[in-house]
Structure formats: structure tokens, C-alpha cells
Amino acid sequence: MSILSTKLSRLKPSVTLLLNQKAKSLIKEGIDIIPFGVGEPDFDTPDNVKIAGIGAIVDGQTKYTNADGSIEMKKAIQLKFKRENNLDYNLNEIIVSTGAKQVIYNLFVATLDAGDEVIVPAPYWVSYPDMVLLGGGEPVFVNCDKNLKLTPQLLEDKITSKTKWVILNSPGNPSGVCYSDQELRALADVVAKYPHIHVMSDEIYEHIVFDGLKVKSIAQVAPELKQRIFIVNGVSKSYAMTGWRIGYGAGDEKIIKAMVMIQSQSTSSPCSISQAASIEALEGPQDVLKKNAAVFQARRDEAMRLLNASPLLEVTKAQGSFYLFVDMQKAIGKKTPSGKEIKNSDDFSLFLIEEANVAVVPGSAFGYEGFFRLSFATSMEELREGCNRIVTSCNKLS
Numbered sequence: 001m002s003i004l005s006t007k008l009s010r011l012k013p014s015v016t017l018l019l020n021q022k023a024k025s026l027i028k029e030g031i032d033i034i035p036f037g038v039g040e041p042d043f044d045t046p047d048n049v050k051i052a053g054i055g056a057i058v059d060g061q062t063k064y065t066n067a068d069g070s071i072e073m074k075k076a077i078q079l080k081f082k083r084e085n086n087l088d089y090n091l092n093e094i095i096v097s098t099g100a101k102q103v104i105y106n107l108f109v110a111t112l113d114a115g116d117e118v119i120v121p122a123p124y125w126v127s128y129p130d131m132v133l134l135g136g137g138e139p140v141f142v143n144c145d146k147n148l149k150l151t152p153q154l155l156e157d158k159i160t161s162k163t164k165w166v167i168l169n170s171p172g173n174p175s176g177v178c179y180s181d182q183e184l185r186a187l188a189d190v191v192a193k194y195p196h197i198h199v200m201s202d203e204i205y206e207h208i209v210f211d212g213l214k215v216k217s218i219a220q221v222a223p224e225l226k227q228r229i230f231i232v233n234g235v236s237k238s239y240a241m242t243g244w245r246i247g248y249g250a251g252d253e254k255i256i257k258a259m260v261m262i263q264s265q266s267t268s269s270p271c272s273i274s275q276a277a278s279i280e281a282l283e284g285p286q287d288v289l290k291k292n293a294a295v296f297q298a299r300r301d302e303a304m305r306l307l308n309a310s311p312l313l314e315v316t317k318a319q320g321s322f323y324l325f326v327d328m329q330k331a332i333g334k335k336t337p338s339g340k341e342i343k344n345s346d347d348f349s350l351f352l353i354e355e356a357n358v359a360v361v362p363g364s365a366f367g368y369e370g371f372f373r374l375s376f377a378t379s380m381e382e383l384r385e386g387c388n389r390i391v392t393s394c395n396k397l398s
Contacts, residue, residue: 010130011134019360031357033357036360036376039173042378046239052277052279052284061272065269065270068094068095068096068259068264069096070096070269074096075091077094080282093252093256094250096248097270098246098267099246100233102267103247103248103259104128104232106259106263107232108134109134110258111164111198111258112136117137117138117139117160117162120142121150122368123144123367123368125169129367137165140163142157148177149177150166159197163194163196164196165198165199166187168184168199170215171215171320171321173205174373176317176323177318178319178320179215181221184222188218191222191228198230199218199225199229199230201219201230203232204236205238205321206233208322211319230249230250230252232248239288241281244274244277245271246274296322302380302383303315304324310390312331312394323374324376325363325368325372325373326360326371326374329371331394332344336396336397344369345363345364346362349361349372352390356393358386
């Protein structure tokens with residue numbers, strides 16, 4: 001009898017984290033690697049937020065809070081939903097966790113039984129399928145060839161009597177696409193026909209949008225489905241607070257209650273100091289959101305300009321998030337200077353880290369072959385250098 005659980009055989013390690021570790025090890029060896037892999041804002045946490053965290057330490061706010069988060073934190077989230085999304089949630093419909101990833105994990109553990117299906121549009125964030133598997137469910141993948149978005153017909157084609165959840169991610173990782181009000185309404189009309197289906201709406205990149213675009217939650221567009229919609233969000237991306245580890249979810253009270261029970265028996269309450277800082281993030285000045293988004297937009301534009309110089313690359317214009325999802329299919333079949341054939345996105349990404357000293361994430365990690373993801377959450381100087389290296393390396397393929 002093995003000491004390890006058999007369910008681990010169904011999982012795979014995070015490709016983004018593995019590539020980041022490889023990049024870091026090469027950097028330690030003195031190799032000039034430009035890491036375009038892991039998605040983390042390069043901005044510092046706003047000063048007012050840091051001061052609030054320090055103040056919480058000085059004031060002795062270093063004890064456990066409620067398992068589902070402090071009342072003050074949940075009230076800040078409640079006000080955020082009302083102020084920004086015109087959505088009303090009671091405090092018992094909100095949970096605070098150690099990052100948005102834990103929110104999603106708890107959600108699937110709380111709601112999935114063996115055989116339950118979760119529709120996962122591809123390209124998808126790398127952790128969705130594995131968290132579904134850990135919850136005991138089965139991921140059902142939908143290849144979104146049209147504009148990298150789930151369409152009503154694609155959704156309906158995958159629905160069965162076992163379907164329990166549909167995942168939406170807007171703005172999306174890795175694609176950078178955003179769903180319009182009309183697109184969300186059309187998807188909601190399909191969901192409405194099947195009372196057994198719920199929607200998990202991952203809105204972690206909500207404030208990182210470009211070109212004056214306004215994004216809405218599907219819960220705003222289809223208020224009649226609000227009890228069947230679970231929203232996931234957090235402070236990590238918008239407020240550059242990745243290390244503070246605070247995410248939150250909002251949805252039906254009975255689902256929240258089940259998630260709180262799981263959380264109370266696993267991690268218990270999220271960090272009290274991080275919650276105090278997050279309250280300030282949500283309730284304090286919000287000008288940092290537009291400022292950071294403007295910087296990201298300038299980087300997006302520059303990266304697209306540089307990468308489009310290669311005839312082997314086609315760049316999908318990101319509407320939000322801080323990623324470019326780049327089509328490299330024209331490089332398939334080409335050979336590297338060493339004579340190795342590029343057969344897929346894994347080969348191409350390995351070629352870039354070896355030839356260009358640039359780390360990107362292959363599309364295979366997101367269930368979408370023929371692409372790679374580039375994070376432009378880095379300085380303009382490093383971004384230009386890395387993109388120029390990619391184009392130069394592409395020119396060496398024959």
C-alpha cells in the first residue's frame with residue numbers, strides 16, 4: 001500500500017511555477033534570463049495599504065479572526081460589490097480566504113461529487129482542471145476557437161445531466177479577452193435553461209482593462225441567476241498584493257456555509273494583518289487602479305508592436321489582464337540552429353529559454369496548443385529587451 005493518495009496520479013504540477021523555478025535557477029547560475037512566465041504585478045503594494053498592515057501589527061491585530069474572515073473585511077467586500085458592481089450580498093454570502101485560489105479550491109471541494117462535470121473553456125488558467133479533480137469532479141474542456149471565448153453553442157454542446165459548474169474568466173488568463181454584456185447575456189440564457197447548472201465567475205483581473213473598456217460580472221448582466229453564480233475575486237492583481245494572500249468569494253449562503261466548514265477544518269482564518277491591509281485597499285483611494293492599468297496598456301502596446309515584427313508570430317490583442325497570448329503556429333515544422341524541429345508550443349518555449357534566454361509559458365499548459373503566454377508585468381526596458389530577443393530568435397528558425 002502506497003503512503004501517497006491515488007488521486008495525486010490525476011494531477012500535474014503547475015507549469016508556470018515549474019518554468020519560473022527553472023528561470024530562477026538559471027539566473028542564479030549567472031545567466032541573463034528574462035522571465036515572462038509567472039503573472040505577478042511588478043508594482044509595489046500602495047503605501048497606504050502597507051501602512052494599514054503595519055498599523056494592524058502595532059495595534060495588536062495579530063489574533064485569529066472568524067474562519068471566514070473578519071466582519072470588517074467582509075463589510076469592505078460587501079461595500080465593494082455594491083459600489084463597483086451594483087450587487088447586494090449579505091455577510092453570510094461572503095467568504096475571505098488565503099488567496100483566490102483557495103476560494104476556488106474550497107468551492108469545488110464543497111460542491112463536487114464523483115462524476116460531477118465542470119465545463120472548462122480553453123484556453124484556461126492552469127489550476128482550474130486540477131482543482132476540479134481534487135474536488136472529485138471531472139473537467140470537461142471546450143476548445144474556444146472563435147476569439148478565444150466560450151459561445152452559447154459551444155456551451156450547450158457540452159452540457160449533460162452531470163454538468164454542475166461552468167467556469168468563466170473575464171478578463172481572462174491567459175487570453176486577455178473580456179466578455180461583452182451581450183456575450184454574457186447569451187451565455188446566461190443557455191444556463192437559465194438548465195436549473196442544475198451553476199456559474200463560477202473568476203473576476204480577479206476586473207480592474208486591469210484597457211482602451212476605456214468597461215467589464216461587468218455575469219451576475220450584473222443576469223441578476224435572475226444570481227443565486228446560481230459564484231464570484232471569485234481578490235486583491236492580489238489589482239492592488240499588487242500577491243504576497244498578502246487575500247481572496248474572496250460571494251454566492252449562495254448554503255455554498256458559503258459549506259466552504260466555511262471546509263476552511264475551518266483546514267487553514268482556518270486568513271491572516272488578520274493581511275485582512276486589515278486589504279480593507280484599506282478596498283476602502284481607500286482607488287486612483288492606483290487606473291494608474292496601473294494605464295502602465296499595463298502602454299506595455300501591451302509596445303510588446304505587440306515588437307512581436308508583430310516577426311512573420312512567425314500573431315498576437316491576440318489583450319483587452320485586459322497583463323498577458324499576451326501569442327500564436328506561434330507558423331513556427332511549427334521549423335528547425336532551430338541546432339537542427340531540432342519545433343513540433344509544438346513546448347518545443348518553442350524551450351527554444352526561447354535556451355536560445356533567447358526568455359521564459360514564456362507554452363499554450364499546452366492552458367489546454368491550447370500552438371500558442372504561448374507572455375506576461376508584460378515587468379519593466380518597459382525588460383519587456384523591450386525580451387521581445388526583441390524573441391523576434392531575433394524566431395529569425396534563426398529555418
